[in-house]
Amino acid sequence: GAVVSQHPSRVICKSGTSVKIECRSLDFQATTMFWYRQFPKQSLMLMATSNEGSKATYEQGVEKDKFLINHASLTLSTLTVTSAHPEDSSFYICSARNVAEETQYFGPGTRLLVL
């Protein structure tokens, strides 16, 4: 199987601070990773596509200056929520695309609570 990890699993921060979430593919290389946001009792909303060695591609309506994405290696993508506000509180999930299998594998998610 393919394993994707996320860290931290849960984070509480004060309004105005920045939070970094890491997404790692543990047993395969991923040139493409994805960041999703999930509101309670809803489906996943794609925020951005993270491309190794190049700029991320953001979905319409997602502020690229607020949600900074870095994909510096073939196994790691990071999402930084800058100047977090209570409305940024959510469940953030990453996935990594295994090209050989044409399949996205998902991380366990990060619960962000901004006070």
Added chain:
Amino acid sequence: AQSVTQLGSHVSVSEGALVLLRCNYSSSVPPYLFWYVQYPNQGLQLLLKYTSAATLVKGINGFEAEFKKSETSCHLTKPSAHMSDAAEYFCAVTYTDKLIFGTGTRLQVFP
């Protein structure tokens, strides 16, 4: 653009009963199609993947899906529900590199 429709936001079954979760997609071209399961406060786990190699695909945990091109459907079934199957189930199809998700179906299993 692709779209995915999951009929029934909630499905309730008794333990031991048949599970049927419905998924229809919009494209006339058979895509890669996936079923994922999400347990509370967790990420998505791949149940099965359809890649056009066979119309009936077996997944993990006793689930399987039958792909019907004429109906543009790929419903998920399990012959006998277990309490541990209670979760949210998502159907998704690929569109370029991205996944297009359905709205999900919450499965409840009663003893």
